[in-house]
Every structure is written in C-alpha cells, then in structure tokens.
Amino acid sequence: MVMLENQRILITGATGSVGGPVAKALAQTNSVVAIARFGDDAARADLEAHGIHCTKVDFEACDYSEVDGDFDYALNFAVAKTNNFERDLIANAESLGFLMQRCSAARAFLHCSSTAVYEPNGHHRFVESDPLGDNHRAFGFMPTYSISKIAAETVAGFAARAYGVPTTIARLSVPYGDDFGWPHFQLAMMRAGNPIPVHTDAPSEYNPIHIDDIIHQIPALLAAATSPATVVNWAGDDVVSIEQWCRIIADVCGLTAKFAPTTTTIASVACDTTRRAAITGPCTVNWRDGMRRLAAAAQHES
Numbered sequence: 360m361v362m363l364e365n366q367r368i369l370i371t372g373a374t375g376s377v378g379g380p381v382a383k384a385l386a387q388t389n390s391v392v393a394i395a396r397f398g399d400d401a402a403r404a405d406l407e408a409h410g411i412h413c414t415k416v417d418f419e420a421c422d423y424s425e426v427d428g429d430f431d432y433a434l435n436f437a438v439a440k441t442n443n444f445e446r447d448l449i450a451n452a453e454s455l456g457f458l459m460q461r462c463s464a465a466r467a468f469l470h471c472s473s474t475a476v477y478e479p480n481g482h483h484r485f486v487e488s489d490p491l492g493d494n495h496r497a498f499g500f501m502p503t504y505s506i507s508k509i510a511a512e513t514v515a516g517f518a519a520r521a522y523g524v525p526t527t528i529a530r531l532s533v534p535y536g537d538d539f540g541w542p543h544f545q546l547a548m549m550r551a552g553n554p555i556p557v558h559t560d561a562p563s564e565y566n567p568i569h570i571d572d573i574i575h576q577i578p579a580l581l582a583a584a585t586s587p588a589t590v591v592n593w594a595g596d597d598v599v600s601i602e603q604w605c606r607i608i609a610d611v612c613g614l615t616a617k618f619a620p621t622t623t624t625i626a627s628v629a630c631d632t633t634r635r636a637a638i639t640g641p642c643t644v645n646w647r648d649g650m651r652r653l654a655a656a657a658q659h660e661s
C-alpha cells in the first residue's frame with residue numbers, strides 16, 4: 360500500500376468536481392501542486408486556502424516548462440470538454456503525453472479515465488478487455504468525450520512504456536458526493552419538476568462510486584501502477600440504475616421521480632468490478648447511504 364503522507368503530489372483538474380475534493384484530501388498530509396487554467400479566481404483561492412500550490416497551465420498549449428517535474432506521485436483528473444475534436448484531442452490526449460514525460464520520475468501516475476470508453480452493449484457487465492466505442496455519441500452534447508478519453512488512454516499507455524512511469528488507468532463510472540455528480544444534477548431536475556432522461560433499454564444501469572471511496576482508493580490504485588499500465592474499472596461495488604437512485608433521492612426530499620425514456624441519452628454502462636476489488640478491497644459507502652446523504656445535504660442547503 361502506498362502511504363500518502365509527506366509526499367510531493369501533482370494533481371490536474373483540481374478545480375473540477377472530482378479532482379477538487381481529492382486535492383483537498385491529499386493536501387491534509389502531503390505537499391500538493393495543482394495545475395489548471397484557474398479561470399475561476401474563487402476556486403483557486405479555495406485550493407490555496409487548503410494549502411495547495413497553484414500553477415497556471417493550459418493543457419492545450421502542451422507546455423509544462425513551468426511545472427517542476429520532481430513529484431513522488433501525479434494524478435490526472437483534468438478533462439477538456441470544448442466539443443471541438445481538435446482541441447479536446449490535444450488537451451486530453453496529446454498533452455497528457457507531455458505531462459507524463461515531465462513527471463516520468465514519479466513513483467506512480469494515476470490517469471482518471473471513464474467508463475465512457477466502452478462500446479454500448481445493453482446490460483452487459485463490462486470487463487476491462489471489452490470492446491471500446493463511443494457511448495456518449497447519442498447523448499448529443501458531449502460529442503468529443505468518449506473518443507478523446509480513448510485517445511488519452513492510448514497516450515497514457517504509450518507514456519507508461521516509453522518513459523517507464525508506472526501508471527494506472529482508472530475508468531471512473533458515476534462519481535458523486537453530497538454536492539456534485541449526476542445524481543445531484545438529477546435532484547435539481549426533479550426539484551424543477553422536470554422528468555429525468557433514461558434509456559428506453561431500461562433500466563439505465565451504472566456503478567455509482569462515492570467521493571469518499573474515490574479518495575480512499577487512491578493509495579491502492581497508485582500501488583497497482585505498472586509499466587505497461589494497469590487498466591481498471593473505477594466503479595462502485597453495486598450495479599444501480601438511475602431509476603433506483605432517483606427514487607431514493609426523491610423519497611428523502613419528498614419529491615416524485617418522473618422519467619422520460621429516450622434513445623438520445625447514455626445507455627447502461629454496468630461494470631464488472633472484480634479487478635478493482637482485488638486492488639482496493641470493497642467500497643465503504645453503500646450506494647443507498649450515499650444517495651440518502653446527498654439528498655439530506657441538499658435538504659439542509661435549501
């Protein structure tokens with residue numbers, strides 16, 4: 360097990376919904392440097408208040424000369440979603456190669472990927488060797504996402520071999536916490552009285568994973584890093600449908616979950632978690648408890 364104490368850690372995507380809580384948790388016991396564009400001054404100030412050193416880098420520039428490459432560990436939680444293929448392939452894929460080259464002395468590199476890389480296949484439980492494809496195409500508003508995440512994995516795999524940096528490529532399913540994630544967005548839709556899009560091939564199944572477990576599993580995922588890279592589904596223990604989790608959230612909040620079946624939304628991406636469980640052990644937050652926590656936190660805010 361990697362001990363994340365008194366380590367020098369580089370993190371990207373720390374102004375994002377997943378990378379933010381991860382960076383703050385790591386900063387409690389480590390020296391953390393965050394790189395991003397930091398267009399939001401308040402987000403940068405918040406990270407700095409947690410003792411995180413922030414350096415401005417735009418991944419599209421593929422220039423890491425301002426970044427000191429001397430890190431023990433590096434974690435990539437950045438993702439560009441401009442919907443422009445040229446820009447997103449550079450920021451998410453090509454640039455990652457330069458970043459890993461810069462951090463090639465690191466003991467391990469964690470690249471956060473997505474289960475968006477799998478070719479849709481109904482209610483199949485995806486294993487890491489399954490065919491890749493574009494499961495976000497039908498979604499409409501994220502046309503570059505699946506393809507640039509697949510490209511990023513390929514670059515991460517190349518860099519793991521070429522620069523000898525032990526790497527884990529972790530395909531995240533549905534991350535969520537008290538104040539972010541797909542379930543949080545769906546709660547806002549329910550509060551507005553809007554129906555939740557679900558796939559006509561019901562139910563719409565995923566493996567939600569709580570931010571507490573994401574943070575908790577990082578040391579084990581870093582310890583599993585290898586060259587060539589280790590690829591793993593970073594998915595919660597249970598296959599759960601949008602219909603199931605929305606009903607639980609609605610119940611806590613006194614709302615009614617209404618659904619709008621459509622083919623123009625993401626189809627199920629249920630995962631086999633055997634490999635992840637062997638690396639990290641079981642999740643600690645049961646999905647029902649996590650969804651109730653999210654709903655209760657939202658009640659508290661309102």
Ligand SMILES: NC(=O)c1ccc[n+]([C@@H]2O[C@H](COP(=O)([O-])OP(=O)(O)OC[C@H]3O[C@@H](n4cnc5c(N)ncnc54)[C@H](OP(=O)(O)O)[C@@H]3O)[C@@H](O)[C@H]2O)c1
Nearest residue numbers: 372373374375376377395396397417418437438439473531
């Ligand atoms: N959220 C989900 O439901 C979900 C599901 C599966 C997998 N994932 C994966 O989880 C990871 C984190 O996702 P997230 O939802 O937390 O992302 P997010 O909230 O959209 O944040 C994206 C991050 O990327 C940074 N970024 C974007 N373009 C950049 C650029 N050109 N140069 C430098 N930094 C850039 C942003 O920082 P600045 O804007 O400050 O530059 C921000 O910190 C990603 O790998 C994503 O693919 C997320």
